[in-house]
Amino acid sequence: MIDKDSWQENQQxxxxxxxxxxxxxxxxxxxxxxxxxxxxxxxxxxxTFMTELYNLRAFHYKTAELMLEHPQTKxxxxxxxxxxxxxxxxxxxxxxxxxxxxxxADALREQKQMRDYVVLSHFRADIFGMFTPYETEDxxxxxxxxxxxxxxxxxIPYKVLPAFGICVAESPTMSVSIMRDYAxxxxxxxxxxxxxxxxxxxxxxxxxxxxxKMIENDIVGALKEEQLHVYIQPKVDMSTRxxxxxxxxxxxxxxxxGLVTPNQFIPVLEKNGLIIDVDIYIWxxxxxxxxxxxxxxxxxVPISINIxxxxxxxxxxxxCLIQLSEDFKVPPSYVVLELTESGFLENESTMYENLKxxxxxxxxxxxxxxxxxxxxxxMLKNQxxxxxxxxxxxxxxxxxxxxxxxxxxxxxxxxxxxxxIIVEGVETKTQEAFLLKCDCHRAQGFLYYKPMPLAxxxxxx
Numbered sequence: 001m002i003d004k005d006s007w008q009e010n011q012q013x014x015x016x017x018x019x020x021x022x023x024x025x026x027x028x029x030x031x032x033x034x035x036x037x038x039x040x041x042x043x044x045x046x047x048t049f050m051t052e053l054y055n056l057r058a059f060h061y062k063t064a065e066l067m068l069e070h071p072q073t074k075x076x077x078x079x080x081x082x083x084x085x086x087x088x089x090x091x092x093x094x095x096x097x098x099x100x101x102x103x104x105a106d107a108l109r110e111q112k113q114m115r116d117y118v119v120l121s122h123f124r125a126d127i128f129g130m131f132t133p134y135e136t137e138d139x140x141x142x143x144x145x146x147x148x149x150x151x152x153x154x155x156i157p158y159k160v161l162p163a164f165g166i167c168v169a170e171s172p173t174m175s176v177s178i179m180r181d182y183a184x185x186x187x188x189x190x191x192x193x194x195x196x197x198x199x200x201x202x203x204x205x206x207x208x209x210x211x212x213k214m215i216e217n218d219i220v221g222a223l224k225e226e227q228l229h230v231y232i233q234p235k236v237d238m239s240t241r242x243x244x245x246x247x248x249x250x251x252x253x254x255x256x257x258g259l260v261t262p263n264q265f266i267p268v269l270e271k272n273g274l275i276i277d278v279d280i281y282i283w284x285x286x287x288x289x290x291x292x293x294x295x296x297x298x299x300x301v302p303i304s305i306n307i308x309x310x311x312x313x314x315x316x317x318x319x320c321l322i323q324l325s326e327d328f329k330v331p332p333s334y335v336v337l338e339l340t341e342s343g344f345l346e347n348e349s350t351m352y353e354n355l356k357x358x359x360x361x362x363x364x365x366x367x368x369x370x371x372x373x374x375x376x377x378x379m380l381k382n383q384x385x386x387x388x389x390x391x392x393x394x395x396x397x398x399x400x401x402x403x404x405x406x407x408x409x410x411x412x413x414x415x416x417x418x419x420x421i422i423v424e425g426v427e428t429k430t431q432e433a434f435l436l437k438c439d440c441h442r443a444q445g446f447l448y449y450k451p452m453p454l455a456x457x458x459x460x461x
Contacts, residue, residue, distance in 0.1 A: 026417040050098060051105035051122040059121035063176045066117050070133075071172040072389045073117065076140055078130040079183040080104065080147070083161040087127035091158050097126075100154055104128060104162075107150035111143055129180065137200065137319035144198045163191040164198040166304060175422050183441055185209060215268045218254065223281055230285045230459035232303065234449040235422060238432050245302045245337070247444065248286045250278065251453050258411050264388055266308075275308045276317070282306075283324055286335065288456060299461050304336035304366055322361055332362030336387065338370045352384070353414030359384050365424075369411070380417060392425025394446070398434050411438045 066076055073334055082088070089097040105122060107154045108130055112118040121129040134140050144164045148387065151162050165187025168291075182201040189205070190196035222228055228250055235245035252260040269275035283305050293300050311317040325332050337358065339351075366387035373395060380388075390410065397403045414421050423435055425447030435443065452460075 006212075028434070037301075051102060053105055053120045053128070054460060056121060056123050057133070059119060059123075059129055060176045062119045064118065066131070066176070067169060067172045067176075070117060073133050074135065075117075075169040076134050077167045077169070077179040077183045078132065078140065078144065079123075079180060079187050080128040080130070081163055081184075081187055081191060082126045083163055084159070087157070088158050088160065092156060096156060100151075100156065100160065101126065103154045104147075104151055107147045111147065111410055112149065123180075129183075131176075134168075135159040137168075139199065140168075140277055148197055154406075159194075161192060161194060162197070163187050163193075165189075165201065166345045167199060168203040182206075211264060212268050214257070215260070215265045216272060217268065218275075218363070219265070219278070220275055222252060223277060227254060228278065228281060230282055230289075230454045231451040232454060233257045233444055233451040234457065234460065235301075235442060235444045236448045238426070238443050239443050241448070243301060243335070244442060245304065246457060247304045248282055248306070250282055251451075270308060270310055273310060275310050278318075278321060279306070279311070283321065283456070287324040287328040287330050289458070290334050291330045294330065300334060301461065302334050302336050302364065306368070307337050307339045309340070315350070315354060318358055321358060321363065325361075332358075333364065336364045338366045338368045338389070355384055358444075359386075369424075380419075385419065385421065387420040390421065390423045392423075395423060395425065395431045395435070398431050399427075403442075404434065407434070408438045411440050415423050415439065 018238075063075075063077075067073075085097065085100075088100065101122070105120075105128070108120045108128060111132070112120055112132065115134050117131060119131040121131075123129055123432055130143070130460065132143065134143075141322075144166070147158040148162055148164070151160060154160070165185065167182040167186065169179060178378075180368075181289070182205070185205055186199040186201040190199045207339065231249045231251050232246040232247060234240065234243045237244050249398075253264060254260050266275065266278075269278055286303050286305055290303060291302055307317070311371070321335075324330070325335070337355075339355075355365055365384060365387045366389055367385045368389045369391045370388045371391045390407075394403070394407045396408070411421060420442070421440050422442040422444065423440060424442040424444055426432055426435070426447050432447060435441075449460075
């Protein structure tokens, strides 16, 4: 049964169709023209109050219309964002910040006056958009440089860092929203870097974007289906070649993509917080492995597990490790907790408290990648560290006398501090000989073993 409102709507549509069919070509053109003028008048009300540029909704409408009307014209999207705008407001005052935004809008308007088919927008806060025709990428670079110069001329007692992301339209039907997303993605690769002003969205970024999306979508299933595998890289005594420990690593064997390397998926998981689930997955299997060997009276060596920086903000990780130790009846001395040097810097007081309690419980603490940051010496003094893993960068150029001097003095200092030392990335006999000469005996690297599946490591033991 049709209700009254639906019947009236249908009648109105039939009446409109009949009216259009009865119009002459001239009347029809006038009708379409009037509709367009009404739309344009409505568009004029969709402007940002401060800068009088189109808001996001109007910008999307106008740009999509332009691409369809001029299919042979090459168009591009430029997105502008400031790396430090909040600081400008705080340091210089909101009035100065507002004046900077108006100056930016004026710089964009100047570009619009130089060419046809340009659409400008003030998306929100300190983010602007410019849709423009172009012939070559150099044209777009010139536009960016001119806008940047105009902003640089604005008198302000603070360093202004605008960044520009650029996406060229692949076709007249390309989604304006996607172009804006791509330009923003390009912008974020250089935002805050004073030596880089602009970046183009390219195929490499697209591949990375698709990979990131795959990782976010598939990681939960990977955990359930046990696509993540524990690998162990043995640690050795260089003078005897005896295996004295191991480091637990992770490999993702995707059913369709094959091997997904840690440097591909770990940064993505650290951003969305899922690295916590992955860490616990690996920890559980390491405790299970050690506990099983202890129950069966088999030889056991300490295995180090990595603690991601994300755990700095999650004190539950401390309770998780203690619980795993108790559940699998594994003495904490068999598990070494590895944090990167930067991990010790994150939220230092909270991390210090967590590590102090874990160390009191019996866990050994190791600082990974020692020497790659800026505060190594300070942390040696302040943090509760038992073991130092010297980064492979120290031994890459081992024949260089300066490298030898730095490394030998570093090892001597760590010995004096009564720190356990292990050197990462040992690959040559020359490196091994120099380390032994410096009274450094423990290492891991391809000279001895590559990372291997847990079962293969078990057979070695």
